[in-house]
Amino acid sequence: MREITVAPMATAPPVGGLADAVFDNADQWPDTVVLGRKTGGRWQDVTAAQFRDQVLALAKGLLAQGIRFGDRVAIMARTRLEWTLFDFALWTVGAQSVPVYPTSSSEQVRWILRDAGAVACVVEHEDHAMTVGAAVDSLPELNLMWQLDAGAVDELTAAGQDVAEDVVHRHRRAVTPDAVATLIYTSGTTGRPKGCVLTHANFMAECDNVVERMHPVFKSKNDSRPSTLLFLPLSHVFGRMVEVAAVRARVRLGHQPSMAAAELLPDLAAFRPTFxxxxxxxxxxxxxxxxxxxxxxxxxxxxxxxxxxxxxxxxxxxxxxxxxxxxxxxxxxxxxxxxxxxxxxxxxxxxxxxxxxxxxxxxxxxxxxxxxxxxxxxxxxxxxxxxxxxxxxxxxxxxxxxxxxxxxxxxxxxxxxxxxxxxxxxxxxxxxxxxxxxxxxxxxxxxxxxxxxxxxxxxxxxxxxxxxxKKEIIVTAGGKSVSPVLLEERVRAHPLVGQCIVVGNDRPFVAALVTLDQDAIPHWLAMRGKPAISLQEIVRDPDLEAEIRRAVVAANTLVSQAESIRTFRILSASFTEEAGLLTPSLKLKRRAVENTYAAEIEALYEP
Missing domain, CATH: 3.40.50.12780 (ANL, N-terminal domain)
Structure with a gap:
């Protein structure tokens, strides 16, 4: 089959924008719980009416501080409730949000804010403020910055107390579906990030059709209200889609800033999402x-x-x-x-x-x-x-x-x-x-x-x-084209493997670099009665090498001999986002990994 079309189950409305859902929900279902807020270690419910009031108050504050229709405001923070408040408050006044990954360097921040022409920036904490501050000399349009951990929401709410609600609603009613909602900069597995222009209609078409098609997920069939704990980065489009879809479908939405098991699992147990x-x-x-x-x-x-x-x-x-x-x-x-x-x-x-x-x-x-x-x-x-x-x-x-x-x-x-x-x-x-x-x-x-x-x-x-x-297809010196993804996925399925990258462009054969799952290593050592040793020593353990070799052999059964991994090296360090080797959605930055580990790759091909 070369093409397939599926008819829409929902169509974008001819008028209005994303923020209208907040106000419509409050008008029609004011007591419905739409958010969970973590306060003092406990989750508290936020109703549609309360969420509307918070968004409205923040929107008034943005207007009072000079944010106008069409302005772009950057948000540099982890996934937290305030991000959702700012998103919908900005959309309420017709402004555009520009996500910035919280791990971004000063140079990346400079590029995104300058390219977007951001007039203001919301940051999470002092470190982010310093990162933006280091770039501010080359950002002449940037006039305002608010810090979430320093009470940005309360500050703006207080600033907007004298702004009439009608002023906010005039801005909201001026938003049309084809208006720009956000610029999301690609995480950049290759090259400089590019700003994707996404409209209110784009998100409506996406989210409303997903909600209707995935009916058992987003809509309750019994008394159990649907709920989800969002721990994906809101800097990424997947997280933003979840945020918008949850608000439009009146799903109880919680926020968790970390995907680390030690932080995430307790909140999953306390929040108890349905999906x-x-x-x-x-x-x-x-x-x-x-x-x-x-x-x-x-x-x-x-x-x-x-x-x-x-x-x-x-x-x-x-x-x-x-x-x-x-x-x-x-x-x-x-x-x-x-x-x-x-x-x-x-x-x-x-x-x-x-x-x-x-x-x-x-x-x-x-x-x-x-x-x-x-x-x-x-x-x-x-x-x-x-x-x-x-x-x-x-x-x-x-x-x-x-x-x-x-x-x-x-x-x-x-x-x-x-x-x-x-x-x-x-x-x-x-x-x-x-x-x-x-x-x-x-x-x-x-x-x-x-x-x-x-x-x-x-x-x-x-x-x-x-x-x-297309850009990741490996062509060996013998002219064999190899897609690395299938091999990498199968190797990574082994419980000791953290990541795997397959190499071999213009080389005589395919090889791989493998990192270890650092949560699994202490358990593996203990179960085999081995003493706790450093990762530098572990990678030389012959029993560990045999384990990883089994994973490679299993992966090779999926491909022809010419496409198979001939040799591999186990690394003592992981590929991390902080080191610039992963995108925030945990995809490999192949060029960066190959440059960082050029010597190790070269050694794989030594006679």
Whole structure:
């Protein structure tokens, strides 16, 4: 199949903007809980009316401080409730928000704020203020800065007390769907970040169709109100889509600034969401953490058997959904019921206990991991998208989830496979272009299509599989083209592996650099009676090397001999965002990794 179109289930309204949902919710459902605010270590409910009042007060303060219709205001912070307040307050007065990753360097901040022409900036704390301050000399348009940890919301609320509400509403009613809502700068796996111009209509088309298509996720079927804890970075389009969709669908939304397990898991337990949206890394960490606990308690054999049962159970349900099988048999159902008490319930508890649905995006998820979670009672709907199409372009439908694919086009979207295998996208969520960069815009927008740069294929049922990225295809010295993604995913599936990058451009064969999961190493040493040693020593351990070699051999079974990983090196350090080797959505910056580890790569090819 070369192309598939799915009809829209929702259309963007002809008037108004994103902030209208805040006021409409308060008018029609004032007592509905729409937010959770963490105060003093406890979660407190925020109703639609209270949220409206907070947004209105902040909008008045922005006007009082000189923010005007069409102004751009940067936000540099981790994921927290104040970000959502500022987003909707800015949209209320017709201003545009410009996300800045909280880990950005002063030079990156300088580039984004100058390119966007930001007149003001919201920062989280003093360190961010200093980062912006170091760039301020070359930012003549930047006049205002507010610091969240220094009481920015209270400061602006006080400043706007004398501004009439009618003034705010005049600004809000002047916003049209085609008005720019935000400039989101690509995280830049290659080259300088580009500002994606996304309109209010883009987000409406995206979020409203996702909410309608993913009905079991975003809308309650019983007395259990839907809720989600947002821990994705709001600097990233996936997080922003979740924020907007939750407000428009009146989903109880909480904010958590960290994806680190030590901080995230307690809040999942306290907030108890009904669904989560995350990158595959989070689900991998939950799975491997559960497996380590089972091994430490002497129940590894039980856990591994439970995994096999869950996978078979999910495969049987998948076959039934597609009409190719009868579903789980009696024996399998009995085994599944047994392991639900012994294993699966504990996995669900790690996500808060109430989660039954999840959405994964940002990078590919291994099919087996998705099957396991489905068998354990948490169905993960994998999707695919880009900043340039307001997040999701495809997603697995709840009633027919095909694990290992990124699903079908969301309603209102067309997916086309070009002659060279590139994925092209059409639909109301496709962006207007790159800010101040018509040449880059022309390179990706082709007669209404967004050329994604990703290579993929549609199966006979219209499900999309992403097989690689055009710019990341490795061509060996022998002329063999290799897509590294499949190999990297399979190696990374091993519980000891943190990351894997496959190399081999213009080289005689394919090789890999592997980093370790630093949470798993102490457990691995303890279970084998080995003393605690440094990572520099661990990478030379022959038993560890044998473990990683097994992961590489398993990955090589997926490809031909010419495409297989011939040799590898285990690194003592991880690829991190702070070191400039990962994007904030945890994707590899390949060029940066290859430059940083040039000597190690060269050593892989020494005779």
């Amino acid at each position: 989560v949206l995350a990158v595959p890394y989070v689900f991998e960490k939950v799975f491997h953490g559960a497996r380590r606990k089972a091994e430490a308690s002497g129940r590894l054999a039980t856990f591994d058997k439970a995994v096999e049962v869950a996978v078979k159970y999910a495969e049987a349900r998948e076959a039934k959904a597609f009409g190719t099988g009868p579903g789980p048999g009696a024996s399998l159902r009995m085994q599944h019921q047994l392991y639900d008490k012994l294993v699966y319930g504990k996995v669900r508890e790690a996500l808060g206990g109430r989660v039954r649905h999840a959405v994964s995006g940002g990078s590919a998820m291994e099919r087996r991991l998705g099957l396991f979670f489905d068998g354990a009672g948490v169905t993960i709907y994998e999707g695919y998208g880009l900043t340039e199409c307001s997040a999701a372009a495809t997603a697995n439908p709840p009633e027919q989830t095909r694990f290992g694919t990124v699903g079908k086009p969301i309603p209102g979207t067309t997916v086309h496979i070009a002659e060279d295998g590139e994925v092209w996208i059409g639909g109301g969520q496709v962006f207007a272009g790159y800010h101040n960069d018509p040449e880059a815009t022309r390179s990706v927008l082709r007669d209404g299509w967004l050329a994604t740069g990703d290579i993929g294929a549609l199966d006979e049922d219209g499900y999309l599989t992403i097989t690689g990225r």
